[in-house]
Amino acid sequence: MARDLRELRYNPITGQWIMVSSVRRERRWRPTNYCPFCPGAEETGYGWDTLVLLNKFAVLSFESEDVKSKGFYRKTKANGECGVIIETPIHDIKDLDEFSIEQLVKVIKQWINITEKYIKDKRIIYLMIFRNKGEEIGVSLTHPHGQYYAMPFIPLRIRNMIQNSRNYFKRYNECIFCKIIKEEAREKVRVIYENQNFITFLPYYASWPFELHIYPKNHLQYITQLNEDQIIDFADALKLSLSVLNNLFNREMPYSFALIQAPLRGNYHDIFHMHLEIYPILRDKDKIKYAAGIEMSTWDFTYDGVPEENAKMLKETCKKINKPYKGKCVD
Numbered sequence: 258m259a260r261d262l263r264e265l266r267y268n269p270i271t272g273q274w275i276m277v278s279s280v281r282r283e284r285r286w287r288p289t290n291y292c293p294f295c296p297g298a299e300e301t302g303y304g305w306d307t308l309v310l311l312n313k314f315a316v317l318s319f320e321s322e323d324v325k326s327k328g329f330y331r332k333t334k335a336n337g338e339c340g341v342i343i344e345t346p347i348h349d350i351k352d353l354d355e356f357s358i359e360q361l362v363k364v365i366k367q368w369i370n371i372t373e374k375y376i377k378d379k380r381i382i383y384l385m386i387f388r389n390k391g392e393e394i395g396v397s398l399t400h401p402h403g404q405y406y407a408m409p410f411i412p413l414r415i416r417n418m419i420q421n422s423r424n425y426f427k428r429y430n431e432c433i434f435c436k437i438i439k440e441e442a443r444e445k446v447r448v449i450y451e452n453q454n455f456i457t458f459l460p461y462y463a464s465w466p467f468e469l470h471i472y473p474k475n476h477l478q479y480i481t482q483l484n485e486d487q488i489i490d491f492a493d494a495l496k497l498s499l500s501v502l503n504n505l506f507n508r509e510m511p512y513s514f515a516l517i518q519a520p521l522r523g524n525y526h527d528i529f530h531m532h533l534e535i536y537p538i539l540r541d542k543d544k545i546k547y548a549a550g551i552e553m554s555t556w557d558f559t560y561d562g563v564p565e566e567n568a569k570m571l572k573e574t575c576k577k578i579n580k581p582y583k584g585k586c587v588d
Contacts, residue, residue, distance in 0.1 A: 263321040263335035265410070273413045276335060278316035287397055294400035296346045307363045308343040309371065315339035317406060319380070333409075336380055342367050342403040350401050351509055352390060354500035361492040364403070365480070368516060369488075371405055372481050376521050381407045383415060383520050391511025393538060393545060411520050419520075422528040434530030438472050445587055447568040449575050450497050452584025454490035457498045459568040464558035466540040466567055467505065469498050472532040478519040479531055493583045498535060501574045506542035 262279040296303050300310055317337030326332050344364045345356065353361060368386050375381040388403035389396050411419075425433040441448055441458045449469065450457040457471050471494050473487060483491060502510040514535040519525035540546040540561045552558050575586035 263316065263318060264324045265333045265335050267331035267333075269331070271413065272416075274410045276316045278335065280314050280316070287399070292348055292398070292400050294341070294343045294398060294402055295348050301343065305343075306346065306360065307367050309367055310341045310343065312339040312341055312404070317408065336409040338381075338407045340371065340405045340407075342371070342386075342405065344401040344403060348400050352499055352503055353388075353401070354496050354503055356496065358489065358492050358496065361496055362488055365488055365492055365495075369480050369483070372479055372518065375407045376479070376481070378407070379522070380409060382522050383408045383411045384518065385412070386516040386518075387513060389513050391509065391538075393511040394513055415517070415520065418517075419525065419528065426528045432476055432528060432530055434472070434532065435476055438474065438530075446565050448587040449501060449568065449571045450494060450579075450582075450584055450586055452490045452493055452582070454487045455494040455584075457494050459564055459571060461564060463560065463564050465536045465538065466546050466561055467502060467510075467537045467571060469502070469535040469537075469571075470532055471495060471498060471535070472530065477531050478525055478529050480516065480518060482531075490583065495533065497575070497579070497582045497584070500578050501571055502535070502537050504578055505570065505574050506539060508542060510537045510539060511545075512537040 262277065264277050266275045266277055267273075268275060292298065293300060295301065296305070300313075301308060315338065317335050317339050319336060319338065321335040323334050324332050342364065344353065345360060350356070353364070356364070371386065372384060375384045384405060384407050386403065386405045422433045425431070425436070429436075437460070438456060441461070442451075442456065447461060448456060448458045454475070455471055455473055457469055459468060460470055471491070473483070473491070475487070477483065499510075502512065512535055514533060516531070516533050518531045519529035538545050538547075546561055548558070572586060572588070579586045
């Protein structure tokens, strides 16, 4: 079998595409004597404040070999691209909440550039921009960076979002995401922070104990639709949200976050609303919320605690650190 095997394998039971790659085994794992993302490294050079690179150990590549299905099981070429977004030349910054708003705006504008690139590429159906932080999450390189996967299919979770939103729109002639924003703003009990253009809340239906969602108040499908003021407010809301999480237990919060946008092909104007979801994995200072037996077997989560009580903890933390930010913590 080829050492650099890449292919997509279809799960006929769940309807998922599994991204198979032997190349991933070769990726660098927490090197101690050098950093491949620092200025002057082989891939980076000098003279940049943010930098986007293709992932050398990508699970998706336009260079992948053509494959054909045989018999019952389906597989196809692992078409696509995976990239790394190096967010700063400074190696020892712990998290994005330590960035200035100006630097965080530069990162967000890289997200916009990446989205614009793949909207133009008809081979790509969905773009997922995401970020992992912390050893507990499995981060292999500590230099501040995010990632993206430009995929030739719509992931199952996004398909479920689309279907549920489409059903809701057919019944009520309203975007379900906009409805959620209205409900959270009306109840206020789970809203942590808001500025002129964005709102941060712990969802009523959260899976992770301190999960946060950041939504633009305007109905948008793609990050490319943000204007300059909205970009600044997005940076402000993201910086505040991560600061709250990192101050909640007076320790750095391990997390993943994902920028959820509409698929790049098709018309989703009425039924999709771009937003960012943060999945922190601590349920207490030294206790991790694991996705274990019930979560892995059913994909349905148990929630350790009460969302409204955890939201209150986040609100109290927000009030302690609110001074440098544009918006307000919500009582």
